[in-house]
Amino acid sequence: MPKEVTDVICPFCGTLCDDLIVTVSDDNKTILGVKNACAIGAEKFNHQRMPGRVKRPRMRQADGSYKEITYDEAIDWTAKMLVKSRKTLMYGWASTSCQAMSIGHDIAEKVGAIVDNCATVCHGSSLIAIEDVGVPSCTLGEVKNRADRVIFWGCNPAHAHPRHMSRYSIFPRGFFTVKGHKGRKIYCVDCRYTDTAKCADEFIQIQQGFDYELLDALRTAARGEALPDTVGGVPKEKIYEIAEDLKNARFGVIFFGMGLTHTMGRNHNIDIAINLTRDLNDYTKFAIMAMRGHWNVTGSGQVLGWQYGFPYAVDLSRRDQARHQTGETTSVDLLNRNEVEACFYIATDPGAHFPVNAMISSSRKPTVTVDPHINCTTEISDIHIPVALVGVEVGGCAYRMDNVPIETRKVVDPPEGVLTDEELLTKINQRVDELLAQGGA
Amino acid sequence: MSEYIIKNGRVFDPVQGIKGDKKDIFVRDDKIVDSVGSGAKIIDARDKTVMAGAIEVHAHVAGPKVNAGRWYRPEDKHFDSHKTAGITRIEGGKSIPTVFKTGYEYARMGFTFAMEAAMPPLYARHVHEEIHDTPIIDEAALPVFGNNWFILEYLKNQEIENTAAYIAWILNQTKGYGVKVVNPGGTEAWAWGLNCLSIHDPVPYFDITPAEIITGLMAANEYLGLPHSMHLHQNNLGNPGNYTTTLESLKLAEGVKAKNNFGREQVLHSTHLQFHSYKGTNWGDFESGAKEVMDYVNRQKNLTIDTGNVTLDETTTMTADGPFEHHLHGLNHLKWFNVDVELETAAGVVPFIYDPNNAVFASQWAVGLEIALYANDPMRCFITTDHPNAGPFTRYPRVYSWLMSKKVRDERLNTFKKADKVISATTLANSTARSRSMSWQP
Ligand code: SF4
Ligand SMILES: [Zn+2]
Numbered sequence: 097m098p099k100e101v102t103d104v105i106c107p108f109c110g111t112l113c114d115d116l117i118v119t120v121s122d123d124n125k126t127i128l129g130v131k132n133a134c135a136i137g138a139e140k141f142n143h144q145r146m147p148g149r150v151k152r153p154r155m156r157q158a159d160g161s162y163k164e165i166t167y168d169e170a171i172d173w174t175a176k177m178l179v180k181s182r183k184t185l186m187y188g189w190a191s192t193s194c195q196a197m198s199i200g201h202d203i204a205e206k207v208g209a210i211v212d213n214c215a216t217v218c219h220g221s222s223l224i225a226i227e228d229v230g231v232p233s234c235t236l237g238e239v240k241n242r243a244d245r246v247i248f249w250g251c252n253p254a255h256a257h258p259r260h261m262s263r264y265s266i267f268p269r270g271f272f273t274v275k276g277h278k279g280r281k282i283y284c285v286d287c288r289y290t291d292t293a294k295c296a297d298e299f300i301q302i303q304q305g306f307d308y309e310l311l312d313a314l315r316t317a318a319r320g321e322a323l324p325d326t327v328g329g330v331p332k333e334k335i336y337e338i339a340e341d342l343k344n345a346r347f348g349v350i351f352f353g354m355g356l357t358h359t360m361g362r363n364h365n366i367d368i369a370i371n372l373t374r375d376l377n378d379y380t381k382f383a384i385m386a387m388r389g390h391w392n393v394t395g396s397g398q399v400l401g402w403q404y405g406f407p408y409a410v411d412l413s414r415r416d417q418a419r420h421q422t423g424e425t426t427s428v429d430l431l432n433r434n435e436v437e438a439c440f441y442i443a444t445d446p447g448a449h450f451p452v453n454a455m456i457s458s459s460r461k462p463t464v465t466v467d468p469h470i471n472c473t474t475e476i477s478d479i480h481i482p483v484a485l486v487g488v489e490v491g492g493c494a495y496r497m498d499n500v501p502i503e504t505r506k507v508v509d510p511p512e513g514v515l516t517d518e519e520l521l522t523k524i525n526q527r528v529d530e531l532l533a534q535g536g537a
Numbered sequence: 538m539s540e541y542i543i544k545n546g547r548v549f550d551p552v553q554g555i556k557g558d559k560k561d562i563f564v565r566d567d568k569i570v571d572s573v574g575s576g577a578k579i580i581d582a583r584d585k586t587v588m589a590g591a592i593e594v595h596a597h598v599a600g601p602k603v604n605a606g607r608w609y610r611p612e613d614k615h616f617d618s619h620k621t622a623g624i625t626r627i628e629g630g631k632s633i634p635t636v637f638k639t640g641y642e643y644a645r646m647g648f649t650f651a652m653e654a655a656m657p658p659l660y661a662r663h664v665h666e667e668i669h670d671t672p673i674i675d676e677a678a679l680p681v682f683g684n685n686w687f688i689l690e691y692l693k694n695q696e697i698e699n700t701a702a703y704i705a706w707i708l709n710q711t712k713g714y715g716v717k718v719v720n721p722g723g724t725e726a727w728a729w730g731l732n733c734l735s736i737h738d739p740v741p742y743f744d745i746t747p748a749e750i751i752t753g754l755m756a757a758n759e760y761l762g763l764p765h766s767m768h769l770h771q772n773n774l775g776n777p778g779n780y781t782t783t784l785e786s787l788k789l790a791e792g793v794k795a796k797n798n799f800g801r802e803q804v805l806h807s808t809h810l811q812f813h814s815y816k817g818t819n820w821g822d823f824e825s826g827a828k829e830v831m832d833y834v835n836r837q838k839n840l841t842i843d844t845g846n847v848t849l850d851e852t853t854t855m856t857a858d859g860p861f862e863h864h865l866h867g868l869n870h871l872k873w874f875n876v877d878v879e880l881e882t883a884a885g886v887v888p889f890i891y892d893p894n895n896a897v898f899a900s901q902w903a904v905g906l907e908i909a910l911y912a913n914d915p916m917r918c919f920i921t922t923d924h925p926n927a928g929p930f931t932r933y934p935r936v937y938s939w940l941m942s943k944k945v946r947d948e949r950l951n952t953f954k955k956a957d958k959v960i961s962a963t964t965l966a967n968s969t970a971r972s973r974s975m976s977w978q979p
Contacts, residue, residue, distance in 0.1 A: 194666060205627060226609050230872030230886070235659065237879030242728060271686065271879075272742070346729065374873065377863065381730040383877065401608035402599075402636045402667045405618075405629045417618040418627050420611055493662060499601055499876070501662040 098128050105504040106137040107191065107487025110388035110497035111236075111257045111264075113137065118507045127488070127508055134258035141488060143469065144508060150470060150482040151511045162480070167515060167523075170481050174440070174464045175527035179536055181438035181462070183413045184209040187216075187427050188444030188466075190390035193492020193504070196517035197399045200442065201412075203525050206532060208413040210436065212427045213396035214444050215408040221357040222386040223397070223407050224422055225366035232373055234349065234383040235498045236263070241270030242381075245341065245348035247283040249369065250307065250355020251387045254291035257497075260387075265351065266295055272346075281341065285310070286355060300338070303329035308361040311368040314339050315375055343379040350384040357386075388497035390444065391487075395495035431457040439463040443486070443517065447472025466520065483517050484510035492518070540565050540573040546582030550589070562587060590649025595768070595808050595843050596924035597855050598639050599653045599667035599676060601660045602884035605874050606633040606853045606925070610888060613853065626672070632852040632925040640672035642931050651930075653678035654768070654808065654923075655719055655857045657882045658685075661711035679768055680711045681857050683718030683750055684725040685881040689743040692753035700757040715765035716758050719857035719882070721750040723772050727883050732860035734773045736786055747772050751789050755804055762797040766841070768806045774861050777817040780826030783810070787830075790839055802839055809845025809923035810834075811905035820897050825904045825963040831911035842912075843919035846905035846936045848928025849893045856926065859883030891928070896955035896962070901927075903950065903963035909940055910965075 104116035117131040118141060126145050130138040143149075153170035154162040165173075178184055186209045189197050204211045215223055225231075239246070246265050253260040261267060269276040284296035285307075293299040302310055306328025313327040317339035323332040342348055350373060356365040369384060376382035388394045397407035404410045406420035409427070423429050427446070430436050431454035439458050447455055448471060458476065465477040474480040484490045489510035495501050510516065515523075543562040548555050563573045597603050607613070607630060616631035621641075628638035643651055656664045656678035668676040682688055682704065691700040704716060722740035723733035729741055736748040751769065758767045773782040790805040807813070814831075816824040834840050854865060859875055862885020866873035874886035891898040905927065912918035920937070924930035939946045950966060953959050960966045 198670065223608075226874075227611055228872065230609060230866075230874040232873060232875040234875075234877035234883075235879055237659070238728065238877045241879050377730060379730075381728065381877075383875075397608065398604055398663065399666075401604045402670060404627065405607045405614045405633075405635050406611055407608040412627065416620040416627065418614065418629055420614075493666060495663075499663070500659060501666065503662065 108137045108140045112496040153481045178207040179531045184438040185436040186440045188442040189396040190393040191443035192517045194395045199521040210411045221363040224363040242347035245345035247350045249285040249352045251353025252290045305360045348382040353387040392494035428454045442466040445471040490516040540577035546587035548587045593651035594919045595654040600664040602855045636671040644673040650675045656680045677714040679715045679717035680713035683721035693745045701760040719770040721747040727860040759796045766803045783813040803841045806841045811845040827907035835913040841917045843921040845923040847901040848932040851890045855886040859885045894954040896958040899953045899959045900962045903965040
């Protein structure tokens, strides 16, 4: 008899939906169905039974083909690579658990590596802005229960976080928001008419690259000062009207995404969006939140935070102190400058997201990729080590985009003999210890 | 079986009245015994103090707001980041040290335990993840209750039993160790951008006052007979004239009796009292209210307190008193971090520089010392810096020397740029006059 596992946590996006119901075969081996998840979340579970899944480590041969090797061989090779390299990039971490990260950091400290996560190509600019000016934020539960003004700026949850709007930001009824959608005014600011814009009460079409200017204009308008006739394609009357409406909110929130972090101005866009939010707190309650995308990237920032005091791009290569400087200790810059001697990728696919030149640099170095699936990065790696799917085949802690920690659930067994990230990293750590005790690789 | 002899150390045990005698201590399997076998491992403690592990009763050392402080202040690592020989992990940060540094630094000062003073229930797992990663010392955490929607509803209807049942459930779910209350009602009001500065201000929507929340939670705490009394961060923190709010809140404990069979007498712990003992109407005519507050505390045997000593450092303030941090940001304009959490709490973080050249900060330094010096019963008064709010815990040695030596204290006091102002706003300069208060000093 198939059985249903309830309250399952989705391991895909930063929304970390915690209400999934997964049907599992009697022998605990196969996922038969997923309820409540959006299409992309469900796909993550469906991958579990995909044919052709790699179940043992693979090593690339001189002719480019891959041959299967044992976990022990892969662990030994990886440990030797880490010990030999004077500076290794240990990048990824967003699809694994905080427990696994902790073991990874222990290794990184011993071998003098750089630990970086996908904030480096994503919300890193948001983190820089927060390091500069702080941030007034809240949990998603506060949005659900209190918010009556919601602004989506340069983000498109309809595609990137499909259930965000129904669970937290547009439709749900909460403790103080009994009218649900009717009690909220939704704004969408974007240069394109997106599917999120379709859900908004008001779509503000901004000229591409004018985010900073429009945010600045809103601050100016909120203070009742003079504006030019249009800013970023938006007429000043509209800007005054929005500013006034935001001041009249009971509880407002701005959600922002890559449209702010990766357009002209980058961290300065976030900086001024935070400052607008701060200004609005002189009139009412306002919060702002980054739409963190890749599942547990937030958790990586947290663990790095409590262990080293920086949220990403943590350089441990000096062995006696941790350093963090955007442009200096960030993955893409390190690769572009050819500054690392080896690459260790885990639970994220830089091959799909890094600039081409960075990946060309990476492909010339000894590289190990740890990932349940074949992806762009595994194909330029010397070794691909498959592991269990975190949140599907093994539990562990992950952090939602609002930094709320959630313990994920195991719903099926991993394929016979496949290690989890934690098991694999523990073995690599042990092998590193042995090699260091012997005086190196 | 493992056996040790801790040899040649200077032993302190206030309970047995041992004050620095040279003694050997024998240990078998984690217990002190009269003698051990000849194979016992010898630890040479010559020129060292041997004492029971010190206990930190109130510090912010693990959890979401502490970690926000860490990662949004990369500059804090510039003050200190290093690795010590023989120590396995890199230590970083000054006012908000990493978990590794937190464990090592407490251990170096003879501490074996620290209580994390404010755990948001929703973020309990984060607190425990940090506790797990903190080396050497033990840590526990107090979940916050003073702004919880369920608690506010129960107390509005005067349902003490339901309040107690709910507290029991939360303590179990979050693995918490007691009832912490931060700015009761005020933090919930902050979710709408408001605050409760007096204990009679109504909490928006919930139709209850801070006074009723404090009284009700004390009753529920005693209903359960918990190991610790309710732990209160009062309303109106950090404002001139707030000592009246403080006295009013403390008076709520009058006549309340502890119910337990293990000898706890206090029903209310009032935390970082320094921040709550100010007279005056503004920062210009600000004066110490430590004497008034401590005279009351000395008379009321069912109260305990901790000091919250200002150490005059650059530090990072952080509290579940969200509206206070917003207010502080308005004063110093340094970067403001805030997170509102559904059901209970809103935490704020703001860096802060307690410049000794500033008369107010130097007076706060004096108020904190006065609180401890006025205490008649040292067993009801704990030294804290409300780490990192009034200063980092690593400054304890300085705080102790200011408290133990009038000479050291006066040296600091008289070299303040605005010493005259500090001396006239506080009573610290004539502290020898209060021999009664200082009877426990060497
Ligand atoms: S919104 Fe995100 S977390 Fe929720 S089901 Fe979809 S992919 Fe999963
Ligand atoms: Zn505190």
